[in-house]
Amino acid sequence: MHQIPIVIASVLKPLKDPRAYYRFAFSLRETNKYNINIIGFSLKKEPEEENIKFHSIFSKNRNDFSRALAGARFFKRLFQIKPKLVIVTTFELLPAAILAKWMLGFALVYDLQENHVLNLSQNKTMSGLKKDLSQAFVSLVESCSNPFIDHYFFAEKVYLKEFPKIKSPTLLPNKYYGPVQDIKPVSFASGKNLRFLLSGTLTEVYGILEGIEWFKSVLAYYPQATLAVIGHVPMQGYYQKLCEATADQRSIQFEGSENPIPYSAILKAYAETDIVLLPYHQIPSISPKIPSKMYESIALGKPCLYQANTEWEDICSVYPAGKAIDFRDLTHSQRHLNDFLKATYFDLEPGDEVLWKSDEAKFLEVVARLTEKV
Template identity: 30%
Template sequence: MSEKRILLASLLKPINDTRLYEKLGLSLSKISGVSIHITGYEAPIPAEAPANMHFHPIFRFSRLSAGRIAAQRAHYRLLQHIQPHMVIVSTHELLLPTLLYKARYSNVRIVYDIQENYSLNLRAQHNYSWPLKHLLALSIRTIEKMTAGSIDHFLLAERSYAEELPFLGDRYTFIENKYKAHQELSALATPVSLPTTGTLRLLYSGTIAEEYGVWEAIESAKQLQAIRPASKLTIIGYCANSDTLAKLRQACLALPFVELIGGDKLVPHRDILQQIEKSHIGLLPYRPNASTFRCIPTKLYEYMAHGLPIMIQENPLWQGIVAGNDAGRAVDFRRINIETLYHELSTTNFYKHGIPNAIYWESEEEKLLQIIIPLLSQVQEK
């Protein structure tokens, strides 16, 4: 085989994931003489993928099961089969089998794509019992520290990780989750204002969880009903917590103006984008939490790219982005005055200076290629 092979690997993300495939994968597929392999959780293979891109949907298991251990073995076998020259790992659990492969086949470069501060997320959120979440957090940080010296470069999805993660050294580059369009967007008519008649469509998209404010989104929609009865809230995304999902389904049955799309299964990203295009207000009612406080939600870039007015939880980082681009309002969803807020939103023009260029993926693609191409040139063809 004459081409150089890059494997992008994630244990929990689907093979058609926005960052794994649409951003990193498609950007790297532009490198001459390279074949791209993507392994991840089982999902439909993108029909429009370029010819030099190959998919290996080898993972399918519940989040807490022995299947996660078997998945690491499957990953190692795939490494031996593909024999990549570079592996970009997006899940901490795949670090050890990847470095075992590197020990056997030294002619390889390893890049760790850090999409989340996994250890902090476990400690700050409430998805597991106190002893279990701290044990898991400790094990993750131990693996990351043990393997850090053998990793050639780190990609950081958030700028805050440079301060939060003590094992990075100076081998990192910020590759943020900015918006990657499926096709060239037609110029949006700006400024944007809310419709004065008809249904007012609110949107909550992405990960469905209490920490991300799903109940605050529903409460806001309930209050808005008293002011503008022709209002509707769409909740679209995946909910990993079965108790939260059961309660959410019960809530939707009692509230006909709340629609749930997905819930127990991953929702194709294009379906989410279609809902963004149909909506009038995007909700980001994140509860204040150490795991999200210094991170920029990907959906913020998505909403802005489509000219969607935004209601976002008060946060100095987010407020600067939203206010600086006339994109919406920062509010405290715990003490919201919906009547005052609705009057302000309905009399305001948003995006008065157009959609900002800084939110798009192209700038991140350029940085990515500047890192990966030199690293790849250091290894010989197998």
């Protein structure tokens, strides 16, 4: 049986990124109709898997000058693969994708995972003229690319409001990719030996330092508690701040990396924790979105403490799966934690609503429709 070649491409996302690999590629492979090629970041050569090949086009620090050549490497790979469908997950690959589409005739999907322009304005990674120019450049690339894009995937419901000119996108939230877990009610009878977790991308606006300082403030009352901080730290300056905040802290295990880390390591950290911390800053680029870590926490039966947010509270209160607090209020951190520990979580077992499988059929229908046209 001839398999249809498909490309899923990024620059900074690891080859085994949760969305590209675990959600998209695994779903496509189950149909046995497609030959999947994942293009992205990797420090090492990934071995091929059944119907899945991996192609690295970038392996340096995010600010390395060689990143400017990623588009050219991507363009070359497209001509080698000759795909029928290309799913691009970052704006910087759109120009190369559009040029290759004109020459090869494939269908093009833009998987909009971030509002890049809003992120640049809010996320404190740039300032001054550099930030203004970057916002203008991203906006120009995305707007000029729009006529050549056959379909859009939206990772967040709020993008329906933030990108009103994009018609008929498919909403595919970052829900947990795995199977339904057998989740039992969770209670913390003694409150001893509590294991907390901060994981994923570790940046300033994700409130990682606030989460660390909050944990330190409750150590006086729960001296046997531990905190694991594990993830990708894209900004070198912030990495140093995290090192300083966790130095000489026997109760804190810091495993930060300047490069993306395997998702399997994140899942292992979940398995070894009791409580997940979600201390995100409530800014316009974050507060309307649903963190993938919230879906993961619920699907894996791990209660979470999250920065107060009405929409997040609506999601978590159903089971219940966690409690809202203010991580910046260190004066009352003991009382907030005590209140959290008194409750029972997951009286109602989560179902498919927090799993990728609930949206998988929509994704496969779009892919089938687009590949039939070319």
